[in-house]
Amino acid sequence: MRFLAHRLLLFAAALFGVSVLVFVALRILPGDVAAVMAGTAATPDRIAALRVQFGLDRPLVVQYFDWVGGLLRGDLGTSALTGRAVIAQVGQRAAITFPLIVMSLAVALLIGLPLGCASVLARGRRMRGFLHVLAIVGGAVPALWSGLLLILLFSRGIGLIGLFPSQGFPSEGWHDFGRALASLVLPAVATGVVAGASITRYTRAAVGDVADGGAVDMAMACGMTRTQAVLRVGLRLATPQLVSVAGLTFAQMITGVMVVESLFALPGLGALLIGDVGNRDLIAVQSELFLLAAFFLALGLAIDLIHRALDPRLKATNANGDE
């Protein structure tokens, strides 16, 4: 309980820090939304009028508290450019990006876990070497390239085997479930393969460490074959580490899928952020970044808690330390 309270306090403090950091960092950027809106034919008059309209002429401290006050009321503000609520914009984009990340992670785990275990279990040096090289080469492939390759192979209309659409997201969104899912398959595989290679390496390291330890030997002494011992006992012991890795991969993918989103013309969070920063739509950007940061922090918190739940040893040491 004390642990949880402590973590929550840290979480809140970190959020406050993020809000200041995001706000200040964005004000350092040259350019503002009024100039962008006014364009290359702008007169100083027009820019000034727009600045007043967006409230950019007020002191920064006032603008900050205005924004944070909104956050506390759960109001993320309205984009100066699109005139839409930031939360609606983020929600619409997240409905593409998050399913894509989940699918990519699923692909990555489906590839990474078996291959990682296989490379621990593999007896032959060549097999081991082959898996090792596979993991390194796979991790070195840029998602952009694997995406292009997938388009050439499997996209409808262009690829050798026209299975999946190669760009765009159906305008009906998830109401057209089949098409929405199909449009995410190739991008998910493109990022999943790359992330899968790094998960392979993590799995090999984590399971390998455990396999060298006493628990696996003990299990074998009790009559399991090495394969059984590694898979049943070793993998279980390595689970907390693997959960952390999966969590971190998830967090990484939020930025990692941006490239692939643009290749497949998916209107995800990446395109939103890049567009808004480019247009200096700061009210939107700061709320979006804040949301992302809050999500990262919440993810970290969740991983910590799961980690504890999965590994009774942590609980024991922590409880001892506390008392």
Add this chain to the structure above:
Amino acid sequence: MSHNSGAHGDAGATKQNNAASTDASLNARAKSPRGGKPKGWLISLISVLVVVAVIIGVTMYFNGKTASDAGAGDAGANGASQTADTVTVGIKLAPVNLDIRHQSGSALEQLLIGNVYEGLVSRDSDNKVQPGLAKSWEISADGLTYTFHLNENMNFSNGDALDADDVAWSINELKAQKYYNYDQVKNLDKAEAVDADTVKITLSAPDSNMLWYLSGRPGLVFDKDAQYDAKTSAVGSGPYDVVSFDASDKLVLKANDKYWGADHKAKTPNVVVRFLPDDNAAVNALKSGDVQVLSPITATLAKPFQSDPEHYTVAANDGSDKFVLAFNVANPKLADQRVRQAIRYGIDHAQIIASRGGVDAALGGPIPSVDPGYEDLTNLYPHDADKAKALMAEAGYTADKPLQLTLTYANVYGTELGDQLRSQLKEIGIDLKINYVEFSTWLQDVHTNGDYELSLVDHAESHDFYKWATPSYYYHYDNKQVQDLYAKALAATTDAEADDYLRQAARIVSEDAPADWLFGYRVTVAMAKGVDGFPSRLSQSVLPLYSVTYRK
């Protein structure tokens, strides 16, 4: 099958291995079967690859077959005259919102003017003024009073009537609220409704550009009674209505069934404009049939379509885009005319154009070929590295003591242009540093603050010579003679007279070398066979879609 034997071998080996650890001699023998084992794996790997290859081959065969069957069936059953009820057009840059009175960007004009909103007058693909909401007009002899006669029985898409009151209100609001481009019509004093079908516009000074400007944003007519969110929706009088708009995806247009006119009535019930900022995604969309038109397509990526004339047509068209390499004449280094001239002689325009796919037009001065006052000025500063070096030496710079300059330009234009300029200018003794920034940074540093040495940007606007006659513009170019000539051009009462003054002014500007005009960007448009009526020229600024059709 081979999988199975591999697995067996594995299990056997494990046992052998366990047994081997107890006896050294057995251990040595056990190595030989182990050494052979990877071959088992290798065989299984190869067999898997073969199976995959066979599957791919078979699928490909059937895929190709069904595709060609379907194609043949379509053509056979429907004949050649099946007109699609939806045409999808791919463009590169999306407008961030639909608020044409506030938001900058040529994408808005391109998409909305003539399609959703209509102006008092319109513009054709030759950049000439044509009737719009007004069917005719008279200009008084002193050029100060314009009388417009409107079409009768016009209405907005919401059913509201459109009459002289709406026209006068729209134009007066533009001035009062300082809407986008209000400064273009600064000579316009006021608009008034004489009767329901007549509008009188009074000018404070004659302005030969007035009609043309009124064919753009300043002449647009809005419904003064309608309440709507102009950023996400639109109420106009044009042949199309906005169904939905998402800057990250597309603009969906539907024919306005209440459209007042007959000439511009929509021929295709639905038009979808997709925004495809990624060039590869755009090309894929055309290939896969998701879009029927790509405007623009990157010239270098258009080759595959060009070589397939049976299914696609590709054409490059003149426009008003000018890639302007501006020299900040207020900077002491660039105040020296010899340096500016040396840069112009030093740039090999042919090389730059060739590397971009060879479709762009050489441009020697500030006025593009589609604008009044155009004259081919490319002979003023032909590529001549020796002359450039001589001028640099005169100005006091040598290879040992090069001139340091910084070029600031936005990252939307690609790094190649800057690299090319750097290597070309290096030859004439200029050490060019590239400051590659975001567009909004460019806007702030260069455009708003005028703080730069060299700047490169695509000035897409037509009729924008005024920038050379406005010393406060970021060019900082201040030449009395040019300003006088421009004033005379505005005050001219005939087109020929205005053109003549503009031509003289443009030549003076070009000779003075306050900038180099790298090239006139020509828009390459690729279309699937069967698309008809897509506007060819100037499609970056006026894109009337009412006549577009697609026959499958």
